[in-house]
Amino acid sequence: MDEFILRALLGGAGIAIISGPLGCLVVWQRMSYFGAALSHAALLGIALGFLFQINLKLAILGVTLITSLLLMGLQHTRQYSSDTILGVLAHLTLALGMIVLSLLPGVRIDLLAYLFGDILSISWQDIFWIAAGGVVVLATLALIWRSILSLTLHRELALVDGINESRTRLIYLLLLSFIIAISMQLVGVLLIVSLLIIPAATARKFSNSPEMMALMAIVFGLFSVAFGLWGSLYFDTPAGPSIVLAASILFVMSLLKR
Amino acid sequence: MSPVQPGPGQTLLSLQNVSVIRRGERILDQVSLTVQRGEIVTLIGPNGSGKSTLVKTALGLIKPDNGKIVRGPRGSMAYVPQSMGIDETLPITVQRFFRLHNRADRATYVAALEQTGAAHLIDTSMHHLSGGEMRRVLLARAIIRKPALLILDEPTAGVDIGGQAALYTLIQHLRDKLQCGVLLVSHDLHIVMAATDRVVCLNRHLCCSGSPESVSQSPEFANLFGDSLARELAVYHHHHDHEHGLHGEICHDKTHAPHG
Numbered sequence: 308m309d310e311f312i313l314r315a316l317l318g319g320a321g322i323a324i325i326s327g328p329l330g331c332l333v334v335w336q337r338m339s340y341f342g343a344a345l346s347h348a349a350l351l352g353i354a355l356g357f358l359f360q361i362n363l364k365l366a367i368l369g370v371t372l373i374t375s376l377l378l379m380g381l382q383h384t385r386q387y388s389s390d391t392i393l394g395v396l397a398h399l400t401l402a403l404g405m406i407v408l409s410l411l412p413g414v415r416i417d418l419l420a421y422l423f424g425d426i427l428s429i430s431w432q433d434i435f436w437i438a439a440g441g442v443v444v445l446a447t448l449a450l451i452w453r454s455i456l457s458l459t460l461h462r463e464l465a466l467v468d469g470i471n472e473s474r475t476r477l478i479y480l481l482l483l484s485f486i487i488a489i490s491m492q493l494v495g496v497l498l499i500v501s502l503l504i505i506p507a508a509t510a511r512k513f514s515n516s517p518e519m520m521a522l523m524a525i526v527f528g529l530f531s532v533a534f535g536l537w538g539s540l541y542f543d544t545p546a547g548p549s550i551v552l553a554a555s556i557l558f559v560m561s562l563l564k565r
Numbered sequence: 566m567s568p569v570q571p572g573p574g575q576t577l578l579s580l581q582n583v584s585v586i587r588r589g590e591r592i593l594d595q596v597s598l599t600v601q602r603g604e605i606v607t608l609i610g611p612n613g614s615g616k617s618t619l620v621k622t623a624l625g626l627i628k629p630d631n632g633k634i635v636r637g638p639r640g641s642m643a644y645v646p647q648s649m650g651i652d653e654t655l656p657i658t659v660q661r662f663f664r665l666h667n668r669a670d671r672a673t674y675v676a677a678l679e680q681t682g683a684a685h686l687i688d689t690s691m692h693h694l695s696g697g698e699m700r701r702v703l704l705a706r707a708i709i710r711k712p713a714l715l716i717l718d719e720p721t722a723g724v725d726i727g728g729q730a731a732l733y734t735l736i737q738h739l740r741d742k743l744q745c746g747v748l749l750v751s752h753d754l755h756i757v758m759a760a761t762d763r764v765v766c767l768n769r770h771l772c773c774s775g776s777p778e779s780v781s782q783s784p785e786f787a788n789l790f791g792d793s794l795a796r797e798l799a800v801y802h803h804h805h806d807h808e809h810g811l812h813g814e815i816c817h818d819k820t821h822a823p824h825g
Contacts, residue, residue, distance in 0.1 A: 335655040457665050460651055467624050467644045468666060507654075514656045515690070 311427055315536055315546065318429040321437035322490045322502065323528030325444050328452075328521035329486055330503035330528075331510070332479065335459050335517075340390070341378065342500040344397035346487050348374035350404035350496050353421055357411055364436065364488045371484035374400055379476065424495030424547035426536075437489055444482050451478050456517055494547035505554040506531060509561045527557050575602040577641070577714040577746040578623055583632030585618055592618045594770040595632070600714060605740055605747040607757045610767035611789055616750045619767060620718055623748065637714060643707035645717040649691065649699065657691050659683075659702050667709050677705040680742070681735060696723035700732055708743060715739070717749040721756070733760035754781075754790065 333342050349367045351374075356366030378396055382389045408416060420428075454475040457465035466472060490499050510523035534557075535550030542549075578600040585593040593615045600606050610616050621627040624644055625636070636642065651657065663674045671687070678684040683701035686694065694702060700720055707715055720736065721729040733756050740747050751757045757764065758777040766772040772785040780786050 335652050337652060453665060459655065460657070460662070460665070461646060461649055463621070463624070463626055463646055464644060464666075466626055467642065469639065511654050511656065515658065516656055516661050520656055 311429075312536065312540065314429050314431065314434060315426045316533065318434050318437055319426060319493055319532035319536060319550065320529055321434065321441050322486070322493050323506070323532050324525050325437075325441045325486055326490065326503050327506060327510075327523075327525030327528050328445070328448055329482060330507035331517070331521045331524050332455060332459065333483070333500075333503050334507045334511075339500055339504050340393055341375075342483065342487075342503055344378065344393045344400075345371045345375055345483065346491075346496050346499040347397040348400035348404075349487050349491055349499075350421065351400045351407065352404075352488070353416075353491075354404045354407035354411070357416065358407055364491075367488040367491060368484050370400070371487050372481060375480040375484060376477075379480070420495070421491065422495050422497055423545060424491070424493050424498065426493045426546045426550075429493070433489075440485060440489055444485055447478060448482060451475050455479055494550060498547050498551050501551045501554065502528070502531075505551070505558050509554070509558040512561045512564045527554070531557060575713075576600070576635070577602055577637055578748065579633075579635040580619075580623065581633040581635075583619075583622060583629045583634060585615070585622060585627060586630045591769060593622065593629070596767070596771050597632075598623075598765060598771070598774075600746040600748050602713065602746050603740065603744055604762040605737065605749065605760065606763045606765060607761040608748065608750045608765050608767055609752070609754065609757060609790075610772070614768045614789075616767055617718065620716060620748070620750055624716060640710060641713040643710060643712035643715050645700070645703045645707050645715065645720060647718045647722050649703075651691055653692060658688050659691060659694075660687050662691055662702075663706055663709065666706055669709065673709065674705075677709045678702070680708060680739065681705040697725070697728040697732065700724060701735070704735070704739065708739060711743060712745060714746045714748065715743075717747065719750050719752065721751065729756055733757075736760070 333339055348371050352367035352370035353363055355361075355370060356363040359366070374396060378389075378393065381387075381392045381396070408418065417425075454465070454470045457468060457470050458472060458475060462472070486503070487499055490502055494502055506527035507520070507524040509527045510520045513523045514520035531550055531554035535553035536546060538544060538553060539546040539549035576599050578598070580596060580598045582595045582597055583593055584591060584595055596615075596619060598606070598619070608616050608619060618627060622629050622634070623636075624642065625634075659678075660671065660674055663669075663677075675684050675687060678687055678701075681701040681704045683698060683705055686698055686702060689698075691699075691702075704715075704717075704720075715736075717736070721732050724732060736747060736749070737760055739745070749761075758781055761777055763774065764777050764780040765774040766780055766783075766786055766789060768789055772789060773780055773783045775783075
């Protein structure tokens with residue numbers, strides 16, 4: 308096996324493992340559009356990263372986190388539906404990102420690589436980021452799992468139980484921003500959310516507890532990455548979309564169950 | 566805050582002149598309310614009268630803009646919400662749901678479910694429960710920690726008539742068994758009247774309160790719920806000091822008062 312394929316597989320597997328449990332939470336909380344808004348904001352992060360010459364992943368992390376906090380804050384005002392607020396903010400950050408990118412003097416940026424991902428160019432350093440970050444993310448998620456699950460099931464019951472809502476939500480958003488920052492390279496801005504949502508949705512039919520579903524989402528994510536990469540090499544198709552297609556095929560097959 | 570007095574007739578919850586203002590509107594206006602150990606207090610009032618706000622304020626989910634609230638120690642209150650609204654994609658059984666709230670063994674959960682007549686549901690998915698079953702499961706969850714005060718929001722919403730009466734009987738039974746206080750919000754006036762010690766009639770401010778008989782006879786109650794219903798429930802009329810306008814404001818005009 309060529310080394311670049313091994314790197315792509317390892318990186319993809321790492322992201323699938325982190326996305327599984329987080330993706331379940333996104334599905335349970337009906338936040339897929341929220342995730343999409345955040346991933347649009349990630350493009351602004353890339354642009355700002357180039358502009359200020361800082362690490363792109365850190366820039367994405369920062370921008371998505373600020374955007375998600377803004378979203379949460381605005382949703383509390385209840386003047387507009389959260390759907391409208393998401394629509395405004397997602398596209399504002401996307402437009403800003405494109406403007407900043409166009410203003411950067413003398414920088415040639417492969418925009419397509421950020422929109423659609425370029426997993427085959429993943430480096431060992433990237434894999435280190437995914438592995439180290441993944442351990443931190445999963446450990447943190449394990450710590451807040453009970454709280455975030457309680458809040459997801461019934462906010463007021465959770466509050467009466469004494470669960471700290473703002474802290475739990477803040478940590479959750481930080482984790483979500485992190486997964487967006489690191490999976491950008493794998494599947495690109497446009498497909499990040501699909502990697503969170505689709506394996507989780509597939510896992511639903513095979514689970515009878517939240518934890519089981521998180522585990523099954525990881526399994527389906529791993530299969531999607533493996534099949535998608537294989538398909539991409541075999542049919543010479545782009546890797547990111549191929550992974551998403553593989554995930555979708557698994558989802559459709561899961562619908563046949565019962 | 567003054568400490569909650571222990572002993573029989575212990576006050577479990579006390580709201581003193583509590584006001585909640587949202588966007589310049591007084592949702593609760595100087596409401597005072599107490600719940601003692603061993604009594605069932607029912608909160609009634611039309612839609613938009615602030616019942617839910619009062620419950621949330623009592624639970625500490627809403628901070629009042631004015632007034633004082635005295636509660637028991639943390640964990641002494643248990644809440645039974647109106648509905649769960651769990652997303653279909655979240656697989657969860659009754660037992661797993663209980664574990665999230667309180668780490669105990671299966672026997673503890675079964676014992677609690679037995680008290681609410683729902684032991685057979687322990688491995689059922691939360692999505693497959695009927696309205697009445699859900700209420701029994703939520704009640705069981707609430708009593709696991711043996712709370713001093715149970716707070717229930719519309720415990721019979723979405724439950725058929727036969728089930729409603731059974732639920733009120735169950736709530737009374739739990740009150741006797743646990744010797745706890747109960748604060749509940751309800752719409753089902755007929756059943757409420759039979760199964761409660763004290764009725765508090767709310768319309769942003771405290772309209773009237775007292776025993777079911779006295780409240781159902783009060784003109785304030787008639788004004789809120791319509792004369793025919795009030796007549797149906799009440800046998801006697803008694804004297805009153807104010808009337809309600811369209812928006813619940815108090816009109817000190819006795820000319821419209823029904824006489825008895």
